[in-house]
Amino acid sequence: MTTPLFETKNLKKYFPVKGGVLNRKMTDVKAVDDVSFAIHSGETLSIVGESGCGKSTTGRAILRLEEPTDGEIYFDGEDFRKLSKSQLRKRRKDIQIIFQDPYASLNPRQKVKQILDEAMAIQGVVPKKDRPARIRELMEVVGLRPQQAERYPHEFSGGQRQRIGIARALSVDPKLIVCDEAVSALDVSTQAQVLNLLKDLQRKFDLTFLFISHDLGVVRHISDRVVVMYLGKIVEIADKKSLFDSPHHPYTRALLSAIPVPDPERKTERIVLEGDVPSPMNPPSGCRFHTRCPFATEICKQEEPELRTAGDMVDGHQAACHHMEEIVEQYGKTPSVQE
Amino acid sequence: MDENQMKQEVKPPPQVTGAETLGKHESMLSIILKKFFQNKLAVIGLIMLTIIISSAIFAPWLATHDPNATSTLDRLAPPSAENWLGADHLGRDIYSRMLYAGQMSLWVGFAAMLSATTIGVVVGSVAGYFGGWIDGVLMRVVDIIISFPSIFLLITIVSVFRPSPEMLIIVFAILSWTGTARIVRSEFLSLKKREFVLAAQTLGLPKRRIIFGHILPNAIGPVIVAATLAIGAFIITESTLSFLGLGISPPTATWGNMLSDSQDLTVFLTAWYYPLFPGLMIFITVLSFNFVGDGLRDALDPRVVEK
Numbered sequence: 001m002t003t004p005l006f007e008t009k010n011l012k013k014y015f016p017v018k019g020g021v022l023n024r025k026m027t028d029v030k031a032v033d034d035v036s037f038a039i040h041s042g043e044t045l046s047i048v049g050e051s052g053c054g055k056s057t058t059g060r061a062i063l064r065l066e067e068p069t070d071g072e073i074y075f076d077g078e079d080f081r082k083l084s085k086s087q088l089r090k091r092r093k094d095i096q097i098i099f100q101d102p103y104a105s106l107n108p109r110q111k112v113k114q115i116l117d118e119a120m121a122i123q124g125v126v127p128k129k130d131r132p133a134r135i136r137e138l139m140e141v142v143g144l145r146p147q148q149a150e151r152y153p154h155e156f157s158g159g160q161r162q163r164i165g166i167a168r169a170l171s172v173d174p175k176l177i178v179c180d181e182a183v184s185a186l187d188v189s190t191q192a193q194v195l196n197l198l199k200d201l202q203r204k205f206d207l208t209f210l211f212i213s214h215d216l217g218v219v220r221h222i223s224d225r226v227v228v229m230y231l232g233k234i235v236e237i238a239d240k241k242s243l244f245d246s247p248h249h250p251y252t253r254a255l256l257s258a259i260p261v262p263d264p265e266r267k268t269e270r271i272v273l274e275g276d277v278p279s280p281m282n283p284p285s286g287c288r289f290h291t292r293c294p295f296a297t298e299i300c301k302q303e304e305p306e307l308r309t310a311g312d313m314v315d316g317h318q319a320a321c322h323h324m325e326e327i328v329e330q331y332g333k334t335p336s337v338q339e
Numbered sequence: 340m341d342e343n344q345m346k347q348e349v350k351p352p353p354q355v356t357g358a359e360t361l362g363k364h365e366s367m368l369s370i371i372l373k374k375f376f377q378n379k380l381a382v383i384g385l386i387m388l389t390i391i392i393s394s395a396i397f398a399p400w401l402a403t404h405d406p407n408a409t410s411t412l413d414r415l416a417p418p419s420a421e422n423w424l425g426a427d428h429l430g431r432d433i434y435s436r437m438l439y440a441g442q443m444s445l446w447v448g449f450a451a452m453l454s455a456t457t458i459g460v461v462v463g464s465v466a467g468y469f470g471g472w473i474d475g476v477l478m479r480v481v482d483i484i485i486s487f488p489s490i491f492l493l494i495t496i497v498s499v500f501r502p503s504p505e506m507l508i509i510v511f512a513i514l515s516w517t518g519t520a521r522i523v524r525s526e527f528l529s530l531k532k533r534e535f536v537l538a539a540q541t542l543g544l545p546k547r548r549i550i551f552g553h554i555l556p557n558a559i560g561p562v563i564v565a566a567t568l569a570i571g572a573f574i575i576t577e578s579t580l581s582f583l584g585l586g587i588s589p590p591t592a593t594w595g596n597m598l599s600d601s602q603d604l605t606v607f608l609t610a611w612y613y614p615l616f617p618g619l620m621i622f623i624t625v626l627s628f629n630f631v632g633d634g635l636r637d638a639l640d641p642r643v644v645e646k
Contacts, residue, residue, distance in 0.1 A: 060537075063541055065537050065540060065541065089543035089545070092540075092541055092542060096542075097537070097538065099534040099538065104534040104535065105534040105535050105538055106535050107535040107539075107553050107556075107557070109367065109556040118542075118544070118552075119542045122542055122545075122548075123542065152366070152367055154367075168538065
């Protein structure tokens with residue numbers, strides 16, 4: 001097995017909750033709690049989960065935009081968390097991010113040209129005299145006209161701005177790009193365009209993506225492997241086919257059953273989850289999903305399930321559930337979604 | 340070749356601009372200017388200020404008399420061909436003194452504004468960007484300064500030290516940078532979490548560049564507005580001090596000490612023109628600054644620019 005391009009082990013990000021007269025730390029919001037996964041060069045790994053499950057925080061902790069509370073981050077075999085500030089600044093070019101909100105992700109006072117030029121200048125990837133040509137090239141690569149580089153962000157539509165964000169990320173020749181809900185703010189037709197652009201770019205520049213999304217349709221379109229998160233923890237991880245064809249964790253099954261099927265004839269068996277996501281300040285004991293899980297028993301309240309591979313799973317497919325074998329046996333491999 | 344053909348040939352070639360569906364290419368500045376000039380009061384204010392400022396700058400050429408030359412014969416003389424706006428209790432020409440007074444009042448206002456804004460921007464940026472205990476300490480300093488009743492503090496300082504224009508500017512600056520600091524800090528608090536700032540961090544930009552190149556340009560709108568309004572406030576404060584006899588001391592003319600000289604019942608009853616004109620100047624100048632400030636506030640509002 002080759003060494004992964006990127007690996008994180010036991011990543012934790014707690015946000016302190018302060019209060020009281022002396023502003024002391026009362027408790028933590030455990031946004032990301034003990035998350036480990038690896039990304040191989042050239043693949044697209046997606047993280048899915050409902051809002052507040054810690055998927056965006058994971059992305060930001062990896063980039064050290066939010067300093068992780070604990071855990072290890074390896075990039076190209078190098079411990080990313082041990083880098084000093086100046087080393088980190090140089091290494092930043094390898095991991096870039098594309099944000100969700102195309103209206104907030106570009107500096108409204110900079111022309112597109114300046115945005116791209118600044119990125120290249122700071123990382124010294126392109127010598128000054130070649131930069132104008134490189135800017136034109138980048139604009140074309142992301143499907144914009146080179147002369148539009150003279151414009152300000154407010155003169156572009158949402159989809160075009162997202163393309164500029166992609167061009168900015170590409171400008172420093174990164175290896176890994178974190179797409180934090182990169183298409184969620186776009187309408188469906190634009191989503192498809194941007195997703196296809198990302199796929200093309202991946203092929204062309206040999207990129208690796210960490211794709212964070214709540215949209216299973218999008219995830220299905222773009223990923224090679226999928227991580228499902230719930231309340232700061234990974235509940236299931238598998239390649240795309242296994243995850244969509246034979247989900248093992250009841251949470252994953254519930255998520256998948258919620259994908260709308262464009263076929264009025266077909267009756268789908270929806271698994272409706274009761275209640276809300278519990279507060280990450282005070283997560284449930286044992287399995288964090290037990291408060292909403294239709295299959296929960298006593299053991300789920302006491303013992304936290306480990307990620308493990310059941311007998312009928314393919315290699316690399318893991319889920320964290322005490323009862324996954326029984327559930328799959330009783331209810332069949334797929335809850336509702338069939339190709 | 341017939342005429343029609345000729346005409347067609349003269350036509351400029353159609354512009355090859357591609358899909359210019361986004362409308363006319365407009366720079367940020369032209370949008371701001373357009374919005375500013377749509378506001379009638381702001382434009383009036385701007386015109387008034389232009390006149391007032393140029394009259395102060397060109398005072399030596401516009402004045403008809405030496406502003407400090409006394410003339411016993413002309414004491415409290417009414418407006419005439421000789422003294423256009425009359426003369427004061429020492430026979431000095433009010434019109435000429437008013438022009439020179441404008442120089443002093445505007446200089447104090449502008450210089451105090453620049454110093455206060457500079458201090459405010461630096462302190463606010465540092466507090467807002469770094470947060471934590473740095474923010475805590477700086478903001479408590481702001482609270483302390485704000486909690487002093489500034490007019491009494493001014494009176495105390497000014498009566499201990501001899502008031503010169505420079506002295507006044509320094510005192511004004513020290514007492515009034517706090518508002519700007521608070522504005523800048525709050526802008527920084529919200530902007531530093533904006534995604535374009537995070538993107539700049541991810542690109543590895545140094546802090547200095549993020550603060551001054553990315554956050555500050557987006558925070559500067561409200562600062563400009565506050566600064567414009569502050570000039571008016573400084574002119575008023577200077578006039579207040581001068582009126583109380585604590586401002587810049589005669590014979591140097593300011594609008595405030597001209598008013599102060601005229602606070603006398605005989606003057607009020609006989610020479611209405613003496614307090615009227617300096618008073619009007621203060622009124623018009625401050626009002627104009629406020630109009631321009633309001634106009635800038637609307638024009639610089641990024642929410643409207645972005646849509």
